Amino acid sequence: MRALVLLFTFLAGFAAGPAFADATGKALDVDRDARAETKAGIKELTVGADIFIGDRVVTDARGLVQIRFSDASKLVVGPNSSLLIEDYLLRADGSGGKFAINALSGTFRFVTGGAPKDRYLIETPTGTIGVRGTSFDFNSDSRHMSLILYHGAVVLCNKAGSCVTVDDICEIGMADLTEAEILGIATEMTNAERNQMRGMFPYADNQAPLLGQFRITQARECFNRSVVPTVQEDPATNSNQPDDPYDDKGRG
Numbered sequence: 001m002r003a004l005v006l007l008f009t010f011l012a013g014f015a016a017g018p019a020f021a022d023a024t025g026k027a028l029d030v031d032r033d034a035r036a037e038t039k040a041g042i043k044e045l046t047v048g049a050d051i052f053i054g055d056r057v058v059t060d061a062r063g064l065v066q067i068r069f070s071d072a073s074k075l076v077v078g079p080n081s082s083l084l085i086e087d088y089l090l091r092a093d094g095s096g097g098k099f100a101i102n103a104l105s106g107t108f109r110f111v112t113g114g115a116p117k118d119r120y121l122i123e124t125p126t127g128t129i130g131v132r133g134t135s136f137d138f139n140s141d142s143r144h145m146s147l148i149l150y151h152g153a154v155v156l157c158n159k160a161g162s163c164v165t166v167d168d169i170c171e172i173g174m175a176d177l178t179e180a181e182i183l184g185i186a187t188e189m190t191n192a193e194r195n196q197m198r199g200m201f202p203y204a205d206n207q208a209p210l211l212g213q214f215r216i217t218q219a220r221e222c223f224n225r226s227v228v229p230t231v232q233e234d235p236a237t238n239s240n241q242p243d244d245p246y247d248d249k250g251r252g
Contacts, residue, residue, distance in 0.1 A: 024088040025051040025069035029211050033060040034077070056084045059106070066214050073099060073113035073120075074214055076203065081106020086123070103140045109203050109214065111135040112152075127175050130155035135216055136166075137201045144176040148186065148201045150218045156180050170222035172197065186222040194223050 027034075027049045034045040037056040043049075051057070051067055057077050059065060065077040069088070077083055087100035099115060102123045112120055112133055120131035124140035134152025138145060147156060153167035158175040166173040170186040186194060186204070198205045204222050207215045 024053055024085060025067045025073075025075070027051060027065055028068050028213075029064070029066040031064035031209065032062040034058065034063040034065045051085060053085055053088050056082065056104075058082045064209055066211055068213075069099070069113060071099070071113035071115045073115075074109075074111040075101070076109035076210060076214055078107035078109075078202065081108065083108065103138070103145075105141050107137070107139045107200075107202060109135075109137045109210075109216075111214075111216070117152075126177055127156070127158035127180070130157065137203055137219070139200055144174060146172065146174040146183075146200055148172045148197075148204055148222060150216045150222075169218055187225050198223055 027045050027047060030045050030047050030049070035058050036043050036045050036049070036051065037058060038052065039054055045057070045065055051069075057065055057067075059077055059079055059081050061079050063077075063079050063081075067075045067077070069075070075083075082104040083106070084102040084104060086102055087098050099113075099120045100123070101121075104125065110122065110131075112131055112135070117131055117133040122129040122131065122138075124145040125142045126140065126145050129138065129145070129147065132153040132155065134154055135150045136147050136154060137150075138147040140146075145156070147154060147166060149166045149171050150169060153165060154173075155163055155165050156173045156175050157163040158177060158180050160178065162175070162178070162180040164173050164175075164180045164182050166182065168185055172183040172186060174181055174183055184193070186197060189197070201223075203210060204219045205224075207219060
């Protein structure tokens with residue numbers, strides 16, 4: 001009888017093995033409403049939940065999911081976002097794949113892990129992000145995708161085949177259905193230009209909602225480094241002087 005119990009225990013553990021092996025990542029932090037839409041149905045995501053190939057991670061207006069994958073890649077899924085895990089580096093049957101995700105809409109942060117960098121691919125409705133070993137924030141919707149880089153390089157391509165390489169710290173690239181382009185480097189932009197970008201990249205402006213391991217030191221500098229004053233020529237003295245922050249009535 002005891003041998004029979006041990007046999008059933010072994011078989012139960014064996015049956016559970018493939019499902020566990022199929023897990024690609026784990027949700028280390030879940031803030032408010034987030035869910036995974038799976039082949040078996042919809043499940044609410046909680047801290048410690050496994051993420052599998054084929055799962056679609058969805059958040060509401062206050063949702064946030066921070067995922068660590070088995071190769072040490074890290075992914076943040078921000079509010080009002082939807083992302084599909086299409087493939088992973090090691091499948092349940094032991095065959096090799098790619099780290100392939102489809103960022104359907106929303107705001108994200110991605111940091112590569114230990115796999116060869118050409119194995120990472122991010123798709124969006126308007127194009128692809130080819131990863132070359134890096135960390136960056138990006139967002140996407142049905143009309144465009146945009147990205148701010150912190151480390152490494154990425155190749156940003158739209159579906160028409162227009163591509164740009166983003167390879168400077170705090171550099172911002174954008175692609176829509178017609179073209180891909182470099183918008184500039186955040187640290188060299190004016191305050192007005194930075195303010196426009198803050199809404200696109202909320203975690204570059206404020207990393208407080210993120211766990212420590214999902215924070216990036218360089219991200220704090222992109223929008224918060226002091227702007228060098230614009231220098232213009234003073235016609236009265238024919239010399240270069242910084243812009244006067246006051247108007248002709250002495251008011252700021």
